[in-house]
Amino acid sequence: MNFRSLLWPLLIAALIFSVSGLLVPSLSVLLLVFAGLLFGVFINGLADFATRHTPLSYRTAFLLVVTVLLLMIGGGVYYLGAQMVQHVDELWSQLQTSLQDATERLRQYQFSKQYLPDSEQVQSMMSQQGDSAFSSLLGGLRSIGWAMTGAIVIFFIGAYAAYEPRLYCNGLIKLFPKERRGRVSDVLDQLRSALGRWIIGRVMSMTLVGILTAIGLWFLNVPLPITLGVVAALLTFIPNIGPLLAAVPQVLLALNVGTETAIYVIVFNLALQGIESYLITPMIQRHEVTLPPILTIAAQLWMGIIVGVIGIMMAAPLVVVLMVLIQMLYIRDRLGDPNPGELTSD
Template sequence: MFLLLVVITSGIYYLGSQFVEQTSSLWAEMQRAADRLTVQLQDYEWARDYLPTVDQFQDQWTSGGVMPHVMNGLRRLMWAATAVFFVLFVGLYVAFEPDLYRTGIVKLVRPPRRERASEILHKLHQALGRWIIGRLISMSIIGVCTVIGLWLMGVPMPFTLGCLAALLTFIPNIGPVLATLPQALLALQVGTNVVLYVILFNVALQSVESYLITPLVQRYEVTLPPALTIVVQLVMTALLGIVGVFMAAPLTAAVML
C-alpha cells in the first residue's frame, strides 16, 4: 500500500514539475498566437477601428498594459495548480491511512460525542474518497485524450495543454470552457481551420465525458447537483479567489452526505 502511494505521488510530482517548467513557454506561444490573430483580423475592415496594430499590441504588451494581467494570470494558475495538488495529496494520504487521521481528530472531541464524530468522519472519508477517485479517472482520461488529439492536429505544446485540460477538469461546469481557450489560441499558429477542429474536438470530448465517462465513474464518485455546485463555486470564489473554485467541489461533496 505504501509503495503504491509512493508511485502515485512520484508520478503526480513528475508531471507537475514538467507542467510548471513549460508554463512560461506556453505564455510565449500564446503571445505569438495573439500577434497572429491581430494580423489576421486587420484584414477585415470592420475590425480595424477596434483592434490595435501589431506594433501597438506589442507596445501595450511590453509597456505594462498586458504583461501585468498575464503575470497575474500565471500566478493564479500556479496557485490553482498548488491547490489541486494539495487536495489530491491530502486525499491520497487520508485514503490510505484513514484510521490514523480519524483517531487523532476524534480525540479532540469531548468523550460523550466521540462516537458520533467518528461516524461523521467515516462518512466524510467514504464520500470524499469516492469523489477523488472519480475526479482522478476523469482527469486522466481527459488529459490523455487531449494530448493525443492536439498532437494529431499539430497544435503546439500538446503535453502542456493536456495537463492544463486535466487540471481544469477538476473544476465542474466551467473547467472545460477555460481549457478550450488556450488550445484554440495556439491552434491559430497551425491554421484557422484547426481552431474549428479544436473546438469541435473539445465539444465531442466533453460530450463523451458527460454522457459516457461520468456515468461509469459515478459508481465511485459522489453525484453533485449542478445548481448547488455552481452556487458553492460562486461563494467560495468570492471568499478565497481561484483557490476557492477548486475547493468548491469537495466541499459540496461533503455537504451532500
C-alpha cells in the first residue's frame, strides 16, 4: 500500500480546511461518524454473540439488540432526567436557605453588620442569581440539544453500519488496487477485532465501577447513589480522565450532607481507583486492548484542545486504530518484523 500517494492529498486537504476555518468542524463531523462506527462494532458484536449462541438469524438478533438498547436508553434518560431535575431544584432551595441562615448568624456580631447586606438586599441578590441561573440554564439546554442530536446521529450510523457491515467494508476495500485488497481486508478485520476487544474491556470496567460506586455512596448516605453510579459508569468510558470527572458531582452532593461525608467520598474514590487499577483492570486486560497510558493521555489532551468533548471521548479508540495501523502496515509490512507486538496482554 503506497501511503506516500495518500499522505500528500490528506495534508493538502487539511491545509485547505485549516485556512478556510473548516478544519475543526470537519474533524468534529469525522469523529461523530467514527463514534457511530464504534457503536456499530458494539451492536455487531452483540448480534454476532446472539447468533452464535441462539438459533436466531443475524437480522433477527440485530433487531432484538437494537430494540433492547432503545428501551434501555429511553428508560435511563427518563430516570436520570427526572432525578437530576428534582435534585437541582432541591439544591437551589437548600442554597438559598443556607445563605440566609449564614447571613443571620453573622448579623449577631457587631463588627459584621456594616459589611453584610440586609434582608431585602439578600433577596435582590438571590433574584439576580436566579436570572443568571436562568440564562445558564438556556445555554445548558442548548448544549443538551446538540448532545442529543449527536447521540441520535451516532445511534443511526451505528445501526446502519451493523445491519450490513460487509457492504461498507467491501465498498472501502474496492477503493484500493486489486493486489492490495486482501491486505486491506486483513487490516479491517484486525481493526474490528481490536476495537471490539477494547469495547468489551470498557463495558466490563464501566459496569463494575458503576455498581461499586452506587454501593459505596449508598453506605455513605450520599443522595442519588444509583444516579451517581450510572454517571460514574458512563464516564469510565473515558480512560484516565473519566473517573476524575465522575468524582466531582459525588463530592458536590456529599457537601450537602456534610463536610465529613465529602471527605469520605474523596477517600472512597481514591480507594476505588486503586481497586480499578490493581484488580479490575488486570482482570479484564485479557479482553481489552492494552493502551500506553502516556500516549492515551496525550491524545486525550490534544484532541480535547482541538475538538472538545467528542475528541476526549474518542481519543482512546483512535489510539487503538493508530496502534493497529502502525503495527500491521509499518512494523510488519514496511520493516519486515513478523512479530510487531501483541495488542493485548495475552
